[in-house]
Amino acid sequence: MEYKPIRKVVSGNYAAAYAVKHARVEVVAAYPITPQTSIIEKIAEFIANDEIENIQYVPVESEHSAMAASIGASATGARAFTATSAQGLALMHEMLHWAAGARLPIVMVDVNRAMAPPWSVWDDQTDSLSQRDTGWMQFYAENNQEVYDGVLMAFKIAETVNLPAMVIESAFILSHTYDVVEMIPQELVDEFLPPRKPLYTLTDFDNPISVGALGTPSDYYEFRYKLAKAMEDAKKVIHEVGKEFGERFGRDYSQMIELYRTEDADFVFMGMGSLMGTVKQAVDLLREEGYKVGAAKVRWFRPFPSEELYELAKNVQAIAVLDRNFSFGQEGILFNEAKGALYNTDAKPLMKNYIVGLGGRDFTVNDVRKIAENMKAIIDKGELDVEVDWYHLKR
Amino acid sequence: MEIPENVKKRLSIPADEHFYAGHTACQGCGASLGLRYVLKTYGKKTIFTIPACCSTIIAGAWPYSTLDAPLFHTAFETTGAVMSGVEAALKVKGYKVKGEDGVMVVGWAGDGGTADIGLQALSGFLERGHDALYIMYDNEAYMNTGIQRSGSTPYGAWTTNTPGGKKHFLEKRHKKKVIDIVIAHEIPYAATASVAYPEDFIRKLKKARDTPGPSFIQLFAPCPTGWRSPTDKSIELARLAVQTAYFPLFEYENGKYKINMPSPKKEPKPIEEFLKYQGRFKYMTKEDIEILQQWVNHEWEKLKKLAEIFG
Ligand SMILES: Cc1ncc(C[n+]2csc(CCOP(=O)(O)OP(=O)(O)O)c2C)c(N)n1
Ligand code: SF4
Numbered sequence: 001m002e003y004k005p006i007r008k009v010v011s012g013n014y015a016a017a018y019a020v021k022h023a024r025v026e027v028v029a030a031y032p033i034t035p036q037t038s039i040i041e042k043i044a045e046f047i048a049n050d051e052i053e054n055i056q057y058v059p060v061e062s063e064h065s066a067m068a069a070s071i072g073a074s075a076t077g078a079r080a081f082t083a084t085s086a087q088g089l090a091l092m093h094e095m096l097h098w099a100a101g102a103r104l105p106i107v108m109v110d111v112n113r114a115m116a117p118p119w120s121v122w123d124d125q126t127d128s129l130s131q132r133d134t135g136w137m138q139f140y141a142e143n144n145q146e147v148y149d150g151v152l153m154a155f156k157i158a159e160t161v162n163l164p165a166m167v168i169e170s171a172f173i174l175s176h177t178y179d180v181v182e183m184i185p186q187e188l189v190d191e192f193l194p195p196r197k198p199l200y201t202l203t204d205f206d207n208p209i210s211v212g213a214l215g216t217p218s219d220y221y222e223f224r225y226k227l228a229k230a231m232e233d234a235k236k237v238i239h240e241v242g243k244e245f246g247e248r249f250g251r252d253y254s255q256m257i258e259l260y261r262t263e264d265a266d267f268v269f270m271g272m273g274s275l276m277g278t279v280k281q282a283v284d285l286l287r288e289e290g291y292k293v294g295a296a297k298v299r300w301f302r303p304f305p306s307e308e309l310y311e312l313a314k315n316v317q318a319i320a321v322l323d324r325n326f327s328f329g330q331e332g333i334l335f336n337e338a339k340g341a342l343y344n345t346d347a348k349p350l351m352k353n354y355i356v357g358l359g360g361r362d363f364t365v366n367d368v369r370k371i372a373e374n375m376k377a378i379i380d381k382g383e384l385d386v387e388v389d390w391y392h393l394k395r
Numbered sequence: 396m397e398i399p400e401n402v403k404k405r406l407s408i409p410a411d412e413h414f415y416a417g418h419t420a421c422q423g424c425g426a427s428l429g430l431r432y433v434l435k436t437y438g439k440k441t442i443f444t445i446p447a448c449c450s451t452i453i454a455g456a457w458p459y460s461t462l463d464a465p466l467f468h469t470a471f472e473t474t475g476a477v478m479s480g481v482e483a484a485l486k487v488k489g490y491k492v493k494g495e496d497g498v499m500v501v502g503w504a505g506d507g508g509t510a511d512i513g514l515q516a517l518s519g520f521l522e523r524g525h526d527a528l529y530i531m532y533d534n535e536a537y538m539n540t541g542i543q544r545s546g547s548t549p550y551g552a553w554t555t556n557t558p559g560g561k562k563h564f565l566e567k568r569h570k571k572k573v574i575d576i577v578i579a580h581e582i583p584y585a586a587t588a589s590v591a592y593p594e595d596f597i598r599k600l601k602k603a604r605d606t607p608g609p610s611f612i613q614l615f616a617p618c619p620t621g622w623r624s625p626t627d628k629s630i631e632l633a634r635l636a637v638q639t640a641y642f643p644l645f646e647y648e649n650g651k652y653k654i655n656m657p658s659p660k661k662e663p664k665p666i667e668e669f670l671k672y673q674g675r676f677k678y679m680t681k682e683d684i685e686i687l688q689q690w691v692n693h694e695w696e697k698l699k700k701l702a703e704i705f706g
Pocket of ligand 2: 419420421422423424425426427449453534538539617618619620621
């Protein structure tokens with residue numbers, strides 16, 4: 001069948017809901033939280049209108065239970081999905097470890113929202129990045145199209161390496177903003193994403209298994225190693241699935257870091273999620289003004305694309321890392337990771353961390369220009385002014 | 396010795412064994428006995444969810460399992476939620492759930508994992524109406540972490556975090572009536588049971604299996620380690636708990652109450668009978684015992700009334 005995309009104008013949340021429908025998810029357990037809620041509402045509407053068949057919807061009593069029910073469903077062999085945001089994700093934290101440890105390919109959309117207090121419903125990446133060490137893969141979407149594509153790819157990758165995956169979109173900037181999304185006809189999605197073949201299921205009554213039992217010191221270590229190995233192997237799978245997606249549907253995701261006009265760049269802006277759309281636009285303008293700049297959008301934060309980062313870093317003089325998040329007592333989380341990944345290499349660009357947009361603070365093309373000017377000065381001088389710059393601070 | 400088929404048919408307790416020898420429970424453990432009866436009744440086509448509790452250990456460390464049935468070990472507070480997910484997945488996959496030829500989804504959790512930290516997930520499970528059975532085995536404290544109080548610990552009982560001191564003891568609250576909380580959800584079937592009355596327990600397990608919707612059984616399961624009682628007295632204590640009406644056996648079925656034991660027509664034995672052999676109650680004075688007795692009387696009268704009105 002020839003691929004003819006179906007174009008729909010949808011919010012990021014509806015893009016996620018359509019992807020769930022097209023992925024033929026079998027169990028959805030979820031709990032409402034702004035700005036995630038409309039994902040599940042849309043899925044529920046599909047179910048109520050018989051637009052999705054063969055699905056069980058479990059409206060649970062908390063996010064902790066949403067993840068626990070997804071785990072039960074996934075362990076029983078079903079393709080399971082849930083979605084949440086901020087406080088909800090934090091409440092799930094314990095069970096995120098459980099999903100990864102039990103090697104269950106659950107896919108979840110997290111709508112990046114700032115953590116309280118003070119209450120904030122706006123964009124901030126600290127909620128998802130706080131889940132860094134749970135064993136979940138993390139994909140950051142730049143736009144609604146990437147939310148849709150990301151969910152479909154996440155299922156395929158997760159079910160290949162037997163690890164759960166999070167697809168992350170930003171609060172309101174994507175979740176509630178409408179944009180054109182090219183959707184894939186069901187038959188072609190089915191070809192790309194066949195039914196799940198579980199690693200194990202609880203329904204093998206003749207060979208009953210026990211999952212998650214006590215692991216004594218003589219074995220626990222190896223379980224962790226296997227999880228680490230699966231995460232490492234995921235890089236290859238991400239590359240292959242991203243490439244296949246590109247070949248089939250014209251949008252190539254084979255690279256874990258998307259490079260934009262970096263070939264001859266003196267310095268690049270690096271970041272994740274929707275803010276990179278703004279950055280790309282700024283790069284075009286800056287290029288017209290004579291700046292040799294580019295953008296590096298980190299799509300997959302877990303596993304971390306160290307090799308791709310190295311290839312980039314060895315060819316630029318400086319990297320401005322834009323973090324819409326913060327690790328208290330240290331610095332921006334992406335900055336921290338990127339520096340760590342380059343430490344034992346010969347690539348040593350100047351690296352500066354800009355903390356931007358926390359709690360939904362606007363981040364504009366003009367901000368990128370100011371950062372470019374600052375970066376230029378740093379490069380000319382050959383040294384940093386400050387390492388971590390709270391860029392928006394009302395001074 | 397193989398039991399001949401004709402004899403097997405006459406036994407009211409199934410002869411089949413799906414709970415292996417070599418498990419790691421203490422001697423005289425009521426919980427492990429209960430688990431054995433569940434497996435005898437339901438056999439292999441049962442999917443267990445067990446949260447953090449003594450049964451995590453009883454079921455065995457990786458790569459072993461003492462259960463001849465699939466088992467998902469889960470986090471302490473998630474029994475009700477995980478079993479909901481298992482049930483949903485079975486349905487979407489086209490399995491028959493519950494009934495004699497169906498798959499049984501069983502949550503098996505301690506009183507701590509049920510009365511306290513897991514109460515929210517239990518409530519969600521009950522209220523959503525999943526076709527599954529939640530069994531709370533009640534040993535009246537957190538035994539796995541070394542005998543701390545739970546909401547189900549009775550008045551006066553020593554635990555390591557509510558100890559008895561020189562002048563007084565700390566456990567001044569009465570046992571939380573989890574079964575009443577469950578019944579408030581108006582589910583089709585809820586019951587209490589005791590390891591001292593296996594025929595009654597097995598009959599209730601079958602009823603839970605054959606009644607569609609969520610069901611709940613609170614199983615009284617003595618713990619010699621936590622109760623500071625002799626290991627050979629567990630069954631006797633479980634029986635005395637029933638005979639004193641401290642833990643009466645009853646069923647709640649589609650809005651109707653039925654008392655099984657002790658007989659509502661007879662006067663129950665005094666509570667002292669149940670307190671004997673148990674080191675955990677040794678701090679109690681005569682007045683304390685009277686306080687506990689008053690509570691038992693009050694709850695017993697309440698139950699009798701319920702059975703009279705909604706019988
Ligand atoms: C979130 C969380 N908090 C605390 C614990 C520690 N913990 C494990 S088992 C347990 C007590 C279990 O008590 P109960 O449910 O009564 O079962 P029992 O051990 O008596 O069989 C506790 C507190 C845990 N596993 N998870
Ligand atoms: S501590 Fe009590 S409940 Fe736990 S295994 Fe021992 S006897 Fe059984």
